Amino acid sequence: MNLKTVLIFNVFLTFFCVTVSFAHKINLFVWAENGSITVESSLTGGRTLVHGTVTVVNAETEETIITGKNDKNGTFSFTVPEEILKQSPPLDVIVSGGDGHQAHWIIKADEYGGLAKTASVLTEPDKQPVEQQTENDVPYCLSKADFEQLLDEHLEQKLAPIRKNIGSLVNHSPSIKDIGAGIGYLIGIAGIIAWFQSRKGKKL
């Protein structure tokens, strides 16, 4: 009978929590695009992490490269310094909420390594802007660098929604199935212990 009462209490809490919200953890998603690395962080349940502290560390030497704060949208963007681009170490992006919550994301050199090339292409002064070329000229006059730039921009547009989807998959919130599984484990463990103890008929 007492177990029934507590069980009812649990069921109440389960439905309450599923309809209200989720617990507390920093979700992090990092990607490189258009010559910069963007860090997007949020709390579980989708709430943006405003003013979270972002620290970028060289994962090989543990030297701090960049520190900064999230903006009101929970994002922080930075350009990788030339020196780091030459060394191409993996970067450890750490986001701290300041209240004991922290998340890490390792971004490897091959993920941001193309930034040097892209950045140099974007800053070449003697290149004709792509927008100024006529449609007929495009197949004949585009240099390799212009073509790569155009392709990069187009790919970024196409990949943006896919990246968002990947981010939500990486940082998926617990579902009612996950929560149910956790409860099942706890009740199951208690049940197994009770069963063993009933066979032994003695105290733990």
Add this chain to the structure above:
Amino acid sequence: MHVSEGVLTIPALVGGGIIAAAGTMIGLKKIDYDQVMTIGLFSSAFFIASFIHVPLGPTSVHLVLNGLLGLILGWAAFPAILAALFLQAVLFQYGGIIVLGVNTTIICLPAVFFGLLLKPGLQSNGKKRLLVSFAAGFLSVIGSSLLMAGSLILSNEGFQTASYLLVLWNLPIAVLEGIITMFTVSFLARVQPEILSLSLEKLP
């Protein structure tokens, strides 16, 4: 209340681990066969409560229910909360395995302390019982916040301001926890008084 991995220093981790191990050993010794399923169910109640999260300023806080567990289970709150935190770390990456001991200590120590201290007050009727229940819920959360803030300051002085804010942020949750503990104890006292006196008989 879930400190993430990589935030605390080794002394804080070791200290928290030792206290959690000692508390769990005492708790396991005090568990009686009749209590096992009740502990499992309250453990799952704690597991679910962590998913109820309240947005607060730039961050968010979540329900803990540690005061309720400390009041009803006494020392047995240690293994009950340890099991739930372990599953949260494994299933949802809340907290982590390395910080499991510290998180268990932060949540359990004040709960067990105030639970044992205030438990005799449950024998009285009416307003005194309500007040005792509220105090157990409220003080346990405040105690946990202080322990968490202390462990953060001990690990990194840079956390000092954030740690003070952490205690302030948890004040509304402490009040909410007090109210929930009060109503839950009141409900259990009416429908199932044995569950409140059950562990009382086993206490020294």
